[in-house]
Amino acid sequence: MKSFTYEKAQSPAEAAAAAARIPDARFIAGGTNLLDLMKLEVETPAHLIDVNGLALDRLEPLPDGGLRVGALVRNTDLAADARVRRDYPVLARALLAGASGQLRNKATTAGNLLQRTRCPYFYDTNQPCNKRVPGSGCSALEGFSRPLALIGVSRTCIASHPSDMAVAMRLLDAGVETVKADGSRRVIPIADFHRLPGDTPQHESALAPGELVTAVSLPPPLGGKHYYRKVRDRASYAFALVSVAAVVQPDGSGRVALGGVAPRPWRLESAEAALPLGARAVTEQLLAGATPTQQNAFKIPLVQRTLSAVLAEAKG
Amino acid sequence: MKFDQPAQSNPIDQLKVVGRATDRIDGPLKTTGTAPYAYEQYQAAANPAYGYVVGAAIAKGRIVAMDAGEARHAPGVLAVITADNAGKLGKGSRNTAALLGGPEIQHYHQAIALVVAETLEQARAAAQLLRVDYARSPGAYDLAAVRDTATEPAEAMPDSRVGDFDGAYARAPVKLDASYSTPDQAHAMMEPHATLAAWEGDKLTVWTANQMIAWARTDLAETLGLPEDKLRVVSPYIGGGFGGKLFLRADVVLAALGARAIGRPVKVALSRPLMFNNTPHRPATLQRIRLGAEADGRLTAIAHESWSGDLRGGGPELAVQQTRLLYAGANRLTALRLAVLDLPEGNAMRAPGEAPGLMALEMAMDEMAEKLGLDPVAFRILNDTQVDPEKPERPFSQRRLADCLRSGAERFGWHARRSPGSRREGNWLIGLGVAAAFRNNLVMKSGARVRLDRHGILTVETDMTDIGTGSYTVIAQTAAEMLGLPLDKVVVRLGDSDFPVSAGSGGQWGANSATAGVYAACVRLRERVAERAGIPPAEASFADGQVRGGGGRGMTLAQAAAEGELVAEDSMEFGDLDKRYQQSTFGAHFVEVAVDYATAETRVRRMLAVCAAGRILNPKSARSQVIGAMTMGVGAALMEDLHIDKRQGFFVNHDLAGYEVPVHADIPAQEVVFLDETDPMSSPMKAKGVGELGICGVGAAVANAIYNATGMRVRDYPITLDKLLPGMPERAELG
Ligand SMILES: Cc1cc2nc3c(=O)[nH]c(=O)nc-3n(C[C@H](O)[C@H](O)[C@H](O)COP(=O)(O)OP(=O)(O)OC[C@H]3O[C@@H](n4cnc5c(N)ncnc54)[C@H](O)[C@@H]3O)c2cc1C
Ligand code: SF4
Secondary structure, X not given: OOOOEEEEOOOHHHHHHHHHHOOOEEXXXXXXXXXXXXXXXXXXXXXXXXXXXXXXXXXXXXXXXXXXXXXXXXXXXXXXXXXXXXXXXXXXXXXXXXXXXXXXXXXXXXXXXXXXXXXXXXXXXXXXXXXXXXXXXXXXXXXXXXXXXOOOOEOOEOOOXXXXXXXXXXXXXXXXEEEOOOOOEEEEEHHHHEOOOOOOOOOOEOOOOOOEEEEEEEOOOOOOEEEEEEEOOXXXXXXXXXXXEEEEOOOOOEXXXXXXXXXXXXXXXXXXXXXXXXXXXXXXXXXXXXXXXXXXXXXXXXXXXXXXXXXXXXXX | OEEOOOOOOOHHHHOOOOOOOOOOOOHHHHHOOOOOOHHHOOOXXXXXXXXXXXXXXXXXXXXXXXXXXXXXXXOOEEEXXXXXXXXXXXXXXXXXXXXXXXXXXXXXXXXXXXXXXXXXXXXXXXXXXXEEEEEXXXXXXXXXXXXXXXXXXXXXXXXXXXXOHHXXXXXXXXXXXXXXXXXXXXXXXXXXXXEEEEEEOOEEEEEEOOOOHHHHHHHHHHHHOOOHHHEEEEOOOOOOOOOOOOOOOHHHHHHHHHHHHHOOOEEEEOOHHHHHHHOOEEOOEEEEEEEEEOOOOXXXXXXXXXXXXXXXXXXXXXXXXXXXXXXXXXXXXXXXXXXXXXXXXXXXXXXXXXXXXXXXXXXXXXHHHHHHOOOHHHHHHHOOOOXXXXXXXXXXXXXXXXXXXXXXXXXXXXXXXXXXOOOEEOXXXXXXXXXXXXXXXXXXXXXXXXXXXXXXXXXXXXXXXXXXXXXXXXXXXXXXHHHOOOHHHEEEEOOEOOOOOOOOXXXXXXXXXXXXXXXXXXXXHHHHHHHHHOOOHHHOEEEOOEEEOOOOOEEEHHHHOOOOOEEEEEEEEEOOHHHHOEOEXXXXXXXXXXXXXXXXXXXXXXXXXXXXXXXXXXXXXXXXXXXXXXXXXXXXXXXXOOOEEOOOOEEOOOOOOOOOOXXXXXXXXXXXXXXXXXXXXXXXXXXXXXXXXXXXXXXXXXXXXXXXXXOOOOOEOOOOHHHHHHHOOOOHHHO
């Protein structure tokens, strides 16, 4: 870990301004991802801006019936909130499927959205990795790629986004509220929040330099039955090979989003029209154009079968 | 004391303390965080500096240039140790690769430098400032690709042939010829390799985490070129080892070199991401098994061949070893082949050889039973043997495999097993599986010293280690039993090379051998005590803290030691009883799994192990050993896999997020039953080992249960869902 300077932010706007002004500055929230990466010198910030003191740890109802989730609400608290459990159970289930109790106690809403890939080469500074060192090459493409992505990827990077929570947020069409360095505020639709790698896999989100996430707003509840089915190699404390988030309405319509298959939570609204036709039809559209490696091609039938089981349960 | 005749009745048979379920006496220290592990030896040496180990960035080649200038001038840095400035180093005979590499690099993450600084953070930061230029050489990283270059490791284990395998196999009416594979695995113990080293003049003390104190000292002496009597190795508490701490490792050597360079104690722990490639692992195997049987199920031909790889000078994984002994059959062949690989060093991990060997053999037995139309339990019992099948004149000292299988089948409800793929509960396909557990009982010379003080406190000293297994407790039980004392009058001090050399913790020989050494020392002490009490030793009896003679004459042990501490030292040396009798431990594993028919995720639902392993010295810690081993067996069956990057030559998933071992949610109800047994051929303790027996066969039992659940036979471990998916049933609702 490189030495760094540290400050406690006083207000969201000041935090954003400082982050844009000071070279190599990063926000630190729960630190459960950032500190690991700093110890390995995958990330080498010169300055940390601690956002934990900003009063962004509240949940408030919105006038339209939605819910605003502060950027610093801990994953544990969000999953346990009665409104979330009643109105957005897919979100509570996704959160509880992630990490471990101790980590969820520290992990924050914004930190979770912005956690970085678990591609093992990204974590090993001896290995080429375009995301860590742009232009150095992608070790995973012809190396160990079993856990990685197969759609939305590029020849420069096939990293998957590891978050469970983000998949549910995408399903719910959340909005990411931010404040920029100049103090202006905006809401980024979650669909536009995570970027695909293209030729610049180091750029992972739509955030401008210094831009701070202040909250995530959830639209009014969708009703229907909620599912978060996470498939993994062990029963707990493992990242998803594949996950399926779904809301299914009594008439068979609904929404589906996938985790573990793409560099961002994967949802295609157009594919959802096929829901009444069954899992195969939806999967074909969702994963059309997928470019799996030999090691992760199994994720395609796995998505279909998992979705199929979810739909069967929704019917039953 | 020499043990070369079967044990007669002796004080241990009283079983007042031995054989009773006893809490670990080191338990409170561990649960309160007060047991000083190597890195927490705060009292041992003041003001230590911190070392950070740098691993090679390539798998094979040379360091062309190393620039440590920037690192040396970084804040807090006291020294940078490399092969250039470390002085001449030897290599311990038990190490394959050098513990400090350079300029030649033999494997990925081989240590190439130690950065020593005032704080860990400073050392770690400075470590990133080392500039190293490498010249890579091509290496061999793919066992399957170099399989044909493998040769017979004649020294480690030559081929064995009995009868005429080829002829018998050709004639057999029922045959199986199948290939299996097991992956490279990591020990993944909780405590990393860690050492605190301090010099006093030309004497070096290392507080470390090591299973075999005497081996560590010899190999450290060879590596540093020092006489052994200048070295002290201390390892009282060890946070798991599983074989990963059998040998001297880089942390010890580098801490010693660092401490010498700066004239101050130095602490070194391997970082977790370094451990998977820096330290040894269990090597992968490719195995082929051929079985031939008569139509009635009697095996007539058994062949087991296994291929593994290691660095040049390394050894094979002895995966076929147990096949020589497990089942009857007149015509037999076993063969190992060893290829040169440039992956990190392969070496012993819990039940080396047996664990991967039985993962294959016991799956083959399941397949063969099905071909024969026999129940897998009955098929195994039918082919049981009471003698060494290669040398029928040599009996087993005890062999209750059939009892384990029968009793397990009964307890587990084995009769409920149905044909493959036919039992479904909701989304789950349910299956039952069985496998035999089989591991030899090894005995090793072991010594101890016992001291009785004027308060009647008995102190046992031996360099035996406790790697979380319960050694402290069984040793205390043994000494208490021998001297007629309650447990709280016994103090046990372990893991110090100043103490008599013991068997150490390895090969599941520790508990039986080390307690036998304590027994020997206690026999001597009893003589001394009796002498003091004026009682002829043969007439002395020890009970309730007293020694008594024939006429009721006697005194308390405290009184016997009133005029001065009584000390006795001895060791147990083993004769040829293990040559005359095959000593082994046996068990049967029963497993119920549920496989999700949509996702093919496997979850273990129930496990039972029935073991016959001699006298169980402490049923509580023995059970802990077996359930821990069963857990590790589930890991081997379902998830553990060091993924190789075959271009760069290293294990990619080198942390505990990437190398998955079972978590609590993976492990269901586990039941362990020990059959009542004593083995007078093993030692005066009449005990054997259980720590490795527990893992033997588990993987195959899980695999066989998965087959029973799904009808899918996966012969390549671990059985992850991607291997099952292609064969999982298509159901209407999966459309
Ligand atoms: C062993 C392990 C297992 C895990 N398993 C899972 C799992 O199964 N599923 C899963 O989903 N996750 C898993 N995680 C990841 C975990 O969810 C994340 O580490 C956590 O959510 C990150 O939140 P944090 O607050 O600690 O983020 P931090 O580490 O503090 O920050 C992460 C990133 O977000 C940025 N950031 C933080 N707050 C803001 C803000 N307000 N505005 C802008 N940027 C910000 C930081 O600068 C940093 O780049 C696991 C983690 C570990 C260590
Ligand atoms: S997949 Fe992406 S993160 Fe992984 S090695 Fe390639 S570039 Fe790096």
